Amino acid sequence: MTIAFDRMSGPDWQHLMLAAADAIDANVDELSRLDAAVGDGDHGVNVATAMAYTRRHLEELSDPTPADVFKVVAKGFLDEMGGAAGALFGSLFKAVARSFQGALVTTAGQLADAIEAGCEIVTRRGNSQPGDKTMVDALVPAASAGRAAATDEATSGEVLDAMALAARQGAESTVDMTASRGRARYAEERSIGVQDAGATSVALILEAWAAANTVRSTE
Numbered sequence: 001m002t003i004a005f006d007r008m009s010g011p012d013w014q015h016l017m018l019a020a021a022d023a024i025d026a027n028v029d030e031l032s033r034l035d036a037a038v039g040d041g042d043h044g045v046n047v048a049t050a051m052a053y054t055r056r057h058l059e060e061l062s063d064p065t066p067a068d069v070f071k072v073v074a075k076g077f078l079d080e081m082g083g084a085a086g087a088l089f090g091s092l093f094k095a096v097a098r099s100f101q102g103a104l105v106t107t108a109g110q111l112a113d114a115i116e117a118g119c120e121i122v123t124r125r126g127n128s129q130p131g132d133k134t135m136v137d138a139l140v141p142a143a144s145a146g147r148a149a150a151t152d153e154a155t156s157g158e159v160l161d162a163m164a165l166a167a168r169q170g171a172e173s174t175v176d177m178t179a180s181r182g183r184a185r186y187a188e189e190r191s192i193g194v195q196d197a198g199a200t201s202v203a204l205i206l207e208a209w210a211a212a213n214t215v216r217s218t219e
């Protein structure tokens with residue numbers, strides 16, 4: 001694989017985001033079940049609603065830049081999902097769009113930068129830390145793993161794989177935590193034993209990106 005081939009264009013990101021929308025659709029009930037155990041049980045439907053907007057509008061874009069793709073995704077979360085989690089996912093993808101602004105293709109290093117920027121804004125706006133049992137428990141390790149993987153010789157695929165693995169482990173680590181942010185904090189001890197819904201969505205999205213990219217780069 002040459003480095004030039006590894007660079008990701010807007011249509012590549014369009015393809016990865018559509019794969020993420022499919023992954024969320026396939027897990028709507030599971031995400032809502034996780035949220036119902038500690039919150040109001042709407043997380044699966046919330047994320048799927050934002051993704052439905054994303055799918056509709058992404059399919060209309062012809063030859064977008066990477067930033068164009070993430071502007072659409074951010075808008076879906078900000079305008080269609082609502083609530084605390086909608087604003088946080090919206091900020092995440094808006095930060096990615098801002099980070100990719102002006103680039104026709106993204107490199108492994110730009111990908112690590114973008115996810116770090118997104119993670120930073122989510123922790124700041126959500127006022128949450130790893131250990132609070134939120135999406136941050138998947139995002140922070142994903143951003144760190146992406147940064148560590150993005151050496152000069154790294155491919156975007158290696159960075160995506162590292163982020164996906166760390167996000168999944170981070171989401172799984174929330175099972176034993178007690179929630180202290182969002183609606184789930186009212187569940188207190190009841191939240192122990194249940195994986196956080198938002199962290200699970202982050203893991204599903206990053207795993208879908210990694211899997212779709214593997215298919216893309218072997219085609």
Ligand code: ADP
Nearest residue numbers: 043046083085126128134135181182197198199
């Ligand atoms: P709502 O809580 O408004 O019903 P959702 O059910 O869609 O929204 O999303 C719940 C998810 O949002 C949680 O599982 C958690 O990951 C995330 N979340 C909630 N509050 C925060 C916060 N302050 N910081 C980070 N993530 C949060």
Ligand code: MG
Nearest residue numbers: 039040042043
């Ligand atoms: Mg909810």
